[in-house]
Amino acid sequence: MFAEERQQLIVGLVYASGRASVTDLAERFSITTETVRRDLAALEAAGSVRRVHGGAVSPDRFSTTEESILVRTVQRQPEKTRIAEAALALIPQGRSGSILIDAGSTTEALAELLSARTAAPAASGAAPATDVELVVITHALPIAAKLSGEPGIAVHLLGGKVRGLTQAAVGQSTVEAARRIRPDVAFIGTNGIHAAFGLSTPDPEEAAVKAAFVQSARRIVVLADSSKLDAETLVQFASLKDLDTLITDRKPSRALADALAEAGVEVVVA
Numbered sequence: 551m552f553a554e555e556r557q558q559l560i561v562g563l564v565y566a567s568g569r570a571s572v573t574d575l576a577e578r579f580s581i582t583t584e585t586v587r588r589d590l591a592a593l594e595a596a597g598s599v600r601r602v603h604g605g606a607v608s609p610d611r612f613s614t615t616e617e618s619i620l621v622r623t624v625q626r627q628p629e630k631t632r633i634a635e636a637a638l639a640l641i642p643q644g645r646s647g648s649i650l651i652d653a654g655s656t657t658e659a660l661a662e663l664l665s666a667r668t669a670a671p672a673a674s675g676a677a678p679a680t681d682v683e684l685v686v687i688t689h690a691l692p693i694a695a696k697l698s699g700e701p702g703i704a705v706h707l708l709g710g711k712v713r714g715l716t717q718a719a720v721g722q723s724t725v726e727a728a729r730r731i732r733p734d735v736a737f738i739g740t741n742g743i744h745a746a747f748g749l750s751t752p753d754p755e756e757a758a759v760k761a762a763f764v765q766s767a768r769r770i771v772v773l774a775d776s777s778k779l780d781a782e783t784l785v786q787f788a789s790l791k792d793l794d795t796l797i798t799d800r801k802p803s804r805a806l807a808d809a810l811a812e813a814g815v816e817v818v819v820a
Contacts, residue, residue, distance in 0.1 A: 551579070553589065553592075556581075556589060557589050557592060557593055557598075559579075560589055560599070560606075561593060561598045561599060563575070563578075564599050564606055564607065565608055567776060567777070567800075568607060568608060568776075568777040568778075568779075568781060569602070569605055569607040569608075569781065571604050571605035571780070571803055572587060572604055572605050573604075573804070574605075574803060575589075575605070590605075590606045593606070594606070597609055604805070605780075607781070625655070626775050626777065627659075629775045629799040629820075630656045630659045630775055631659055631663075632799055633656055633660075633774075633775060633799055633820045634656060634657075634659035634660040634662070634773070635663060635820065636818050636820040637660045637737055637771060638660060638663045638664060638667065640735065640795075641664065641684070641735070643667070645682065646682055646683055646684065647684060647685070647734045647735075648685040648686075648687065648731075648733040648734050649684065649685070649733055649734060649735045649736070649737065650686075650688065650731070650733040650736040650737065650763055650767055651686060651687070651688045651690070651693050652688070652689075652690070652736065652760060652763055653688070653689060653693070653716050653717070653718035653739065654690075654716075654739025654740075654773070655739075656774070656775060657690070657693065657737050657738075657739045658690070658692055658693055658696070660737055660773065661688075661692075661696045661697055662696055664686075665696050668700045668701060668702055668703055669701070682702055683704050684703050684704070685703075685704050685706060685733075686703055686704070686705050686706070687705075687706045687731060687733055688705070688706075688707060689707070689708040689710065689718050689719040689724055689759060690716070690717060690718045690719075691707075691712065691718070691719075692717050694707045707719075708727045708728060709723060709724065709727065710722075710724030710759075711755075713753070713755065713756065715753075716753075718756065718759070719759075720755035720756055720758070720759050721755060724759050724762075725758050725759055725762045728759060728762035728763055728766050729766060732766060732767070732768065733766065733767045733768070734768050734769065735767060735768070735769045735770075735771060736763050736764065736766070736769070736771065737771050737773055738760060738763060738764065738770060738771065738772050738773070738788075739760075739772075739773055740760075740772055740774050741781065741783045742778055742780075742781030743772065743774050743778055743779060743780075743781070743806070744780055744782045744806070745790075745805045745806045745808070745809035746809070747786055748786050748787075748788055748790055749786065749790075749792075750781075750782055750785055750787065751784075752785065753784075753785070754784075754785050757787040758787075760787040760788070761787040764787065764788045764792050765792075769794045769795075770792060770795070771793075771794060771795045771797065772793055772795070772796045772797070773798075774796065774798050775798060775799050776798055776800035778798075779800070779803065779806055780802075780803055780805070780806055790809055790812075790813035790815055791813045791814070793810075793813065793815045794815065794816065795815065795816045795817075795818060796810060796816070796817050796818070797818045798817070798818075798819060798820070801817075801819055802817065
């Protein structure tokens, strides 16, 4: 295979998954890691990729890059739906309890499925179980709107300054409110999950709220589509050891999988 042909394939892999590691590329093309690094250097010079520690990412993937919640809700919908379905299975039916749903497009997909599951008995004419109530805590306006008014669900909306990009409350009052609760399970979104850097998000205020959620809940379940795997954004809000379960749509890379196993994190591939 000519170098130019191989480099075109590398670009395709980077854009398809968001990043590619030097070791994975070396194995895939049966070449040395030195040859991979030369390829990546040439591609970076051409503006096709951006090199990072251990590999390369797409050129528009910076630590502060963040799209609005409206844009993200229409991206990678099949993958996010599968992740949300796996997460929904962790919320028992017909049982009281409390969960926290973080802001995000994948967590919003979970809220949609939870709403549909809750509404199904009423639609079939079955009487709702009035003695069973699931408390759902969130700081995300879209999630609160989807679940408010559903039978058997009590929505607790955490207040604060609403960040327009994510439609989520942030700030010190939100953090303090999060520290005063102890939900059974927290479903957390993230912009990046990395073997060394842990979980991260571009905005410091969002990171502070997420960190408070992670410290407050009894069980932490992270919902992250594969574009978030091996990614690092600006602000770390949790380490891998803080997590109980990761639900994603693709098997993590070897480095991330090893780090998750060492941290005792259960990985569910939906």
